[in-house]
Amino acid sequence: MSNKAVLVLGGGWGGLTAANELRRRLPPEYRVVVIEKQRNYSLRLSNLWIMAGERTNPNEGDRELSKLTTKGIEFLNGNIEKIDAASKRVEVSGRVLEADYLVIALGADLAPHEVPGFPESAYNLYDANHALRLQRALQEFTRGRIVTLITRTPFKCPAAPYEAAFLIGSLLIDKGVRAKVELALYTPEPQPMPVAGPEAGSIIQRMLEDANIPYFPRHTVRKIERESRRILFDGGETTYDLLVGIPPHVAPRVVREAGLADSSGWIPVNPATLKTSYDGVFAFGDVAAIRLPNGMFLPKAGVFAEAEARVIAENIASEVLGGEPRSRYDGDGYCFIEVGHGMAAFTSGNFYASPAPRLKFEPLSSEHYREKRRMESLLLDSWF
Numbered sequence: 001m002s003n004k005a006v007l008v009l010g011g012g013w014g015g016l017t018a019a020n021e022l023r024r025r026l027p028p029e030y031r032v033v034v035i036e037k038q039r040n041y042s043l044r045l046s047n048l049w050i051m052a053g054e055r056t057n058p059n060e061g062d063r064e065l066s067k068l069t070t071k072g073i074e075f076l077n078g079n080i081e082k083i084d085a086a087s088k089r090v091e092v093s094g095r096v097l098e099a100d101y102l103v104i105a106l107g108a109d110l111a112p113h114e115v116p117g118f119p120e121s122a123y124n125l126y127d128a129n130h131a132l133r134l135q136r137a138l139q140e141f142t143r144g145r146i147v148t149l150i151t152r153t154p155f156k157c158p159a160a161p162y163e164a165a166f167l168i169g170s171l172l173i174d175k176g177v178r179a180k181v182e183l184a185l186y187t188p189e190p191q192p193m194p195v196a197g198p199e200a201g202s203i204i205q206r207m208l209e210d211a212n213i214p215y216f217p218r219h220t221v222r223k224i225e226r227e228s229r230r231i232l233f234d235g236g237e238t239t240y241d242l243l244v245g246i247p248p249h250v251a252p253r254v255v256r257e258a259g260l261a262d263s264s265g266w267i268p269v270n271p272a273t274l275k276t277s278y279d280g281v282f283a284f285g286d287v288a289a290i291r292l293p294n295g296m297f298l299p300k301a302g303v304f305a306e307a308e309a310r311v312i313a314e315n316i317a318s319e320v321l322g323g324e325p326r327s328r329y330d331g332d333g334y335c336f337i338e339v340g341h342g343m344a345a346f347t348s349g350n351f352y353a354s355p356a357p358r359l360k361f362e363p364l365s366s367e368h369y370r371e372k373r374r375m376e377s378l379l380l381d382s383w384f
């Protein structure tokens with residue numbers, strides 16, 4: 001029996017793109033329902049601007065999700081407690097909903113407690129309120145050691161922690177205290193943005209050297225001691241006066257409990273169609289695991305979620321309208337690396353290329369910086 005409905009689980013970067021694309025393509029009698037636990041949408045790439053002191057209100061770019069209804073998209077505000085992929089049913093705040101298609105865009109949850117000491121010691125860059133507190137701490141910081149710490153992989157936006165380190169460096173230059181502050185970046189990764197390949201990695205490493213930010217790859221944190229301001233790694237330790245952290249990421253609990261995740265911890269999908277192993281059920285964006293020909297996973301970033309959402313919407317619409325679902329995600333993507341003082345680098349290319357992603361790295365320019373700044377309004381205007 002047809003329910004003439006698509007349930008979009010999660011109203012983030014991917015879910016909002018999917019819902020808008022579906023609405024545009026599906027006949028009016030087909031319902032498109034976004035289910036999201038937050039009332040407002042926040043595009044979190046602005047955390048970097050909050051941290052750097054360019055924004056004082058962390059909710060500046062927020063949009064009310066109820067505005068989606070003006071576009072013919074239904075919005076259900078609630079926590080998705082259960083997903084039954086086989087019957088395409090979900091439970092939201094005790095209510096059961098059923099649809100012809102489930103489009104899962106539930107993203108990645110942050111799990112700071114998975115690193116002992118993290119919640120009480122680090123400013124969590126991926127939390128807007130922490131980014132605001134970090135802004136104040138940086139304004140007062142005049143001497144000492146600031147460590148940017150990536151705790152685990154994968155994490156959202158492979159460039160963001162590097163951008164944070166560069167932006168902090170620029171901020172300290174502007175304050176006239178850079179010479180009195182040591183910066184360092186620790187990560188379990190073997191190089192910056194490993195999926196982008198060795199060339200991009202060495203360019204970013206050189207940029208870190210030029211900015212006098214010592215880089216410590218292959219460092220996996222075990223715990224953080226707040227009292228002594230020490231970070232203990234699997235072999236070795238370091239100290240900090242101010243700690244900027246990227247916490248571990250996990251698939252949302254409802255996804256894990258539904259048995260949708262595999263041993264990677266994320267939902268395996270067909271890389272071209274984003275189909276799960278259940279008929280009519282798609283998963284994409286941060287919650288999905290797409291293994292690349294080189295054995296690495298497609299990074300977690302909004303630009304991928306957006307491109308994947310379009311493919312899913314096109315294929316669902318084709319099927320509903322009696323056609324052949326022919327759209328395929330080809331693996332194209334891009335990323336800006338903002339470094340402060342109005343400059344950003346840019347890398348783009350094909351992540352599905354074999355034997356490894358084929359990307360082009362474009363050096364720092366003010367044009368890339370302006371393009372990155374335009375992203376927020378372009379996205380928000382296209383969704384609301």
Ligand SMILES: Cc1cc2nc3c(=O)[nH]c(=O)nc-3n(C[C@H](O)[C@H](O)[C@H](O)COP(=O)(O)OP(=O)(O)OC[C@H]3O[C@@H](n4cnc5c(N)ncnc54)[C@H](O)[C@@H]3O)c2cc1C
Pocket residue numbers: 009010011012013014015035036037038044045046047048078079080081105106107108125126156157160252254284285286287300301302303304305336
């Ligand atoms: C500081 C920072 C900078 C970034 N910069 C960039 C950038 O420059 N470029 C880029 O491409 N990406 C960037 N990203 C990454 C980007 O934000 C994510 O990759 C993107 O949002 C993923 O989209 P998604 O739809 O998969 O997940 P999300 O956008 O996270 O959406 C998932 C949604 O699901 C909801 N949800 C989860 N569980 C439930 C539940 N049980 N019930 C109801 N709702 C639920 C969540 O509330 C959330 O709204 C950045 C991220 C951060 C933190």
